[in-house]
Amino acid sequence: MKKLTAHKATAVAPANIAFIKYWGRADDVLTLPANDSISMNLSDCITTTTVSFEDQLEQDVFELYAQNGNRMDLRTDETERIFLQIDRIRDLAHLTTKTRITSKNSFPFGAGIASSASGFAALTLAATVAAGLNQSKQELSRLARLSGSGSACRSIPNGFVEWQAGTDSSSYARSLKSADWWNLYDVVAIVDDTKKTVSSQDGHGLALHVPYFQTRQQELPVRLKRVKEALQERDIHTLGEVVEEEMFSFMSVLQMSKPSLLYWSGKTIDVIQAIRRWRAEGLAVYATIDAGPNVHCLCERSAVDSVCNQLRTIGVSSFIVNHASEGAHIIMDHLF
Ligand code: DP6
Numbered sequence: 001m002k003k004l005t006a007h008k009a010t011a012v013a014p015a016n017i018a019f020i021k022y023w024g025r026a027d028d029v030l031t032l033p034a035n036d037s038i039s040m041n042l043s044d045c046i047t048t049t050t051v052s053f054e055d056q057l058e059q060d061v062f063e064l065y066a067q068n069g070n071r072m073d074l075r076t077d078e079t080e081r082i083f084l085q086i087d088r089i090r091d092l093a094h095l096t097t098k099t100r101i102t103s104k105n106s107f108p109f110g111a112g113i114a115s116s117a118s119g120f121a122a123l124t125l126a127a128t129v130a131a132g133l134n135q136s137k138q139e140l141s142r143l144a145r146l147s148g149s150g151s152a153c154r155s156i157p158n159g160f161v162e163w164q165a166g167t168d169s170s171s172y173a174r175s176l177k178s179a180d181w182w183n184l185y186d187v188v189a190i191v192d193d194t195k196k197t198v199s200s201q202d203g204h205g206l207a208l209h210v211p212y213f214q215t216r217q218q219e220l221p222v223r224l225k226r227v228k229e230a231l232q233e234r235d236i237h238t239l240g241e242v243v244e245e246e247m248f249s250f251m252s253v254l255q256m257s258k259p260s261l262l263y264w265s266g267k268t269i270d271v272i273q274a275i276r277r278w279r280a281e282g283l284a285v286y287a288t289i290d291a292g293p294n295v296h297c298l299c300e301r302s303a304v305d306s307v308c309n310q311l312r313t314i315g316v317s318s319f320i321v322n323h324a325s326e327g328a329h330i331i332m333d334h335l336f
Contacts, residue, residue, distance in 0.1 A: 240286025
């Protein structure tokens with residue numbers, strides 16, 4: 001085993017919004033999904049992480065800061081997942097040195113805006129570079145997947161991303177289209193920024209016992225194909241229709257889980273209903289939601305101002321405007 005004298009790297013990674021959701025696993029240990037999924041990286045929901053290998057440390061140290069600079073507390077199992085990911089990277093690099101890790105989110109933590117996806121993608125890239133490894137995008141995506149936050153593998157490649165489920169440990173996500181392919185926006189309407197009570201980790205397990213889950217698996221190939229066609233054609237209406245259908249399919253699995261998972265709040269439904277009204281009035285905007293209450297309003301750039309104004313009229317004053325963005329990348333400004 002090697003030792004490494006203070007070697008530091010900082011990475012930025014985006015959260016991503018799933019057009020077709022990863023929900024349910026074929027293999028828990030390898031984090032293999034039950035189905036392929038497609039997502040878009042979010043420009044303004046990012047995690048920045050600095051990892052430093054330091055000889056004098058006796059144990060790994062992790063700190064997470066919220067967008068307002070406040071220090072966030074993690075549950076023990078959440079911290080364990082982070083240190084397990086560091087162990088994987090240490091093993092790859094044949095190192096024993098402990099790490100100091102600081103992370104900062106630009107958006108609410110644990111409220112269904114895939115903070116673990118951006119978090120594990122940034123951690124994986126920063127830690128591999130700090131450890132002196134030079135991993136390809138494919139290898140990084142695989143490593144990020146193994147963190148247990150499967151969707152993190154989609155935050156490594158650029159822009160619009162597909163994770164093909166695969167059947168073995170080689171499963172990874174690749175870019176379908178670069179970020180500049182389409183001026184598609186995701187205005188995240190923040191209706192609730194408190195941390196969710198049931199994690200995705202528990203939800204994946206419950207999903208497999210839902211009878212509708214099997215039907216959903218049969219429906220997905222058509223939806224995946226339609227999303228790819230819509231991306232190719234930059235067709236907001238087709239994309240939006242499929243994405244809303246997918247949201248309700250995903251929601252059905254959540255509701256039919258035992259115990260039933262209800263991430264939506266009354267405000268979530270208000271926003272979905274308002275979106276239907278605005279669409280009837282000619283505004284091309286569509287909704288999708290991950291495992292949380294906040295509504296991702298998908299529209300093209302020309303509609304962003306109208307969507308923000310309309311959200312204000314129904315009392316939503318907090319939102320994050322995202323365009324499609326590049327995946328995880330290294331920056332030179334360290335957090336410490
Ligand atoms: C609903 O297991 O990747 O966002 O560990 O919370 O990031 P976290 O979740 P993960 O499941 C993601 C579930 C989803 C859908 C998706 O992003 O595909």
